[in-house]
Amino acid sequence: MTTTRHYPTKSFAPPGTLALGTLLAVVLANLLVVEAFFVSAGPGKNSLLTVAKFVGVHVALVMMVQLVLVARLPWLDRRIGMDRLTVWHRWTGFTLFWAVLVHATLVVVGYATLDDAPVPKTFLALAGVPASLFGMIAASIIVGTAAVSVRYARRRLSYETWHALHLLLYAAVAFGLVHQFLETTTFTSSGWATAYWSLLWIAVGVAFVGGRVVLPLWRNAYHRFRVAAVVPESDDVVSVHVTGRHLDRLPARPGQFFIWRFLGHGRWWQANPFSLSAAPDGRSLRLTAKAVGSASAALRHVPVGTRVFAEGPYGAFTTLHQVKDAMLLVAGGVGVTPVRALLEEATGPVVVLYRVRTEAEAALLTELEGLVRARGAQLHVLTGRTGAGSPPNNPFDPDQLVALVPDIRERDVYVCGPPAMTSAVLRSLRALRVPRRQVHAERFSLA
Ligand SMILES: Cc1cc2nc3c(=O)[nH]c(=O)nc-3n(C[C@H](O)[C@H](O)[C@H](O)COP(=O)(O)OP(=O)(O)OC[C@H]3O[C@@H](n4cnc5c(N)ncnc54)[C@H](O)[C@@H]3O)c2cc1C
Structure with a gap:
């Protein structure tokens, strides 16, 4: 007969729940403020354009959530995990796609109704107005990215090709931002509304650029990672030992991963996620990779001394x-x-x-x-x-x-x-x- 032992439960609030709660509270609070500004700005020129405006401001908010989800903010990432955050990013991405389609359709049909003109003629007329044209370019990029992100298309593209196409979304954000500031009445209806909207975008921009650009650049400049040894573990598995400066100050934990880019090895454009296969000891890091494709197979031939650009540590598997x-x-x-x-x-x-x-x-x-x-x-x-x-x-x-x-x-x-x-x-x-x-x-x- 087997007996069941009981071990004490650690008594802290689950970090994932805390982070999710915080994220939801921030999104909801902003949603309420945005809706209050929308109501105080008054209706559009007809009912279709009022709904178009309503959807439009929410498109902008979803765009911000999209950026925060992939900003790789250490506090969120350690608690929620990049895998869950990217799944949410995918779903908010498709929400964005539908919201953009609804917004664009309502704008065109709304103006066609207002001017009593055919829809194609109204569409062409709107394309001649810079503020609308910027919105149209942003919408086209979002629709195109959603098309290459559906599972059928995604499976047929290499990770690098899909990722490069996905990067066009940053152009969509830029065009969308110009469109919002030129076109929207909600956020130009008062000084408070303009200040709030501008600060919100600045906060999102700082979070995104901080998490995706500044932090990785700073960490790599500070730690100066290099390959210390490449050890074959079997025919198709290899361990790469990476060393660097001040690794005792790198906040990496067992169970986490980095996105590794081996520079000067003819493959600088490929960045692949690999978990740490040993607990960081303050002097070196180790990843162990199975050869499944070109980047993982090439690790076996990375010369000792190769400079490494490592983004991370990421992940909530800790x-x-x-x-x-x-x-x-x-x-x-x-x-x-x-x-x-x-x-x-x-x-x-x-x-x-x-x-x-x-x-x-x-x-x-x-x-x-x-x-x-x-x-x-x-x-x-x-x-x-x-x-x-x-x-x-x-x-x-x-x-x-x-x-x-x-x-x-x-x-x-x-x-x-x-x-x-x-x-x-x-x-x-x-x-x-x-x-x-x-x-x-x-x-x-x-x-
Ligand atoms: C969090 C995480 C930790 C991982 N840890 C390990 C590990 O410790 N050991 C190990 O052997 N494998 C690990 N993997 C899997 C490893 O990342 C892939 O096997 C590797 O990237 C394949 O690249 P490739 O070019 O050799 O093969 P490809 O044939 O080009 O890629 C095969 C598949 O790997 C995925 N992939 C490729 N590049 C990336 C990328 N930059 N970002 C996300 N996914 C990508 C894609 O789904 C792709 O379809 C991990 C993956 C993730 C997401």
Whole structure:
């Protein structure tokens, strides 16, 4: 018979909930102010144009939320995680697309009704007015970006091509901003309204440029990262050790990742996210990558001494979110990298499940075994093909999971592996009623 042990619960408010609450409160507060300015500015020239104006000011607000979600602000990123923030960015992106379409259609039809003119003629007339033309250019870029972001198109484009097209959105923001300041009556209706709107855009701009440009540039100038060693772990897995100055001041935690760019190696334009595969020790960082495409395969040939531009640390797959003292770490394939780093930081009782097809494919296994021994933890290497044999080999089915870890509900569970495996584990954790705030997943994909 198995007995269930109980471990104390850490007693702080979940950081993710706090950050989400703060974000929502800021968005709602601004929404209320914007609507108050909209009402006080009075209606448009007809009812269609009033609705167009209403949608228009909300388009601008959604644009700001879009920028904040991808500003990579450390406080938000550590609490919510870049994966969730980019998923929200994707959904607000499609909201923006529909809102822009509705706004543009209502403006054209509204003016056509007002002038009693055909819609195409009104469209051409509006295109001759600079303020409207800027809006049209912004809208066209937003519509085009949404088109290349739907799953069908996204899967057919390389990450770099899609990303380069996506960057055009910054031009859309610039054109949209000029359009707003030339066209809107809501924010020119009073000095207060203009000041508020300008300050809001300045705050968003500072957050975005600070998080995306200033902080990474400053960190790289300060730390001067360089490749210290390249160590093959197997035929298709390689570890890259990176050193630099004052690494003890880099606020990186086990479980986090950086977006790495290896300069002067003929691939400076490629930047790829890789997790830290060892806890940062203040002297060096290590990433371990499986070769799946050109950038990850080329890491094996990066010369020692190569300058590295690293953006980060990012991610919420850390013990900041740990609720219980006990942990279950679940790794699948190369998803072992952040799990290996987290194991170094673990202080309470730990069980590690490592899912691989064969032990020979298990990257970093010897290190994992050493750490498990040193910490008195348990390690189960789960091999074999899923569904094979009788009974079928489904180690992450609820029954088999609970047989391996009987006190699973008393643990924080950290899962990182291929998408199908991660989803299977998350489904089983729900079936086993492991509280949601004890479940943490890193999917190795950003929307
Ligand atoms: C948070 C996070 C942590 C990761 N940690 C590791 C790790 O520790 N070890 C490991 O082996 N792999 C890790 N990955 C996966 C790794 O980033 C991809 O395998 C790698 O970027 C593939 O690039 P490629 O050019 O070799 O292959 P490609 O064939 O060009 O890319 C394969 C897929 O990888 C994704 N990808 C490529 N470039 C980027 C990018 N710049 N940003 C986001 N996604 C991109 C895209 O979905 C792309 O379709 C991680 C991914 C994420 C999102």
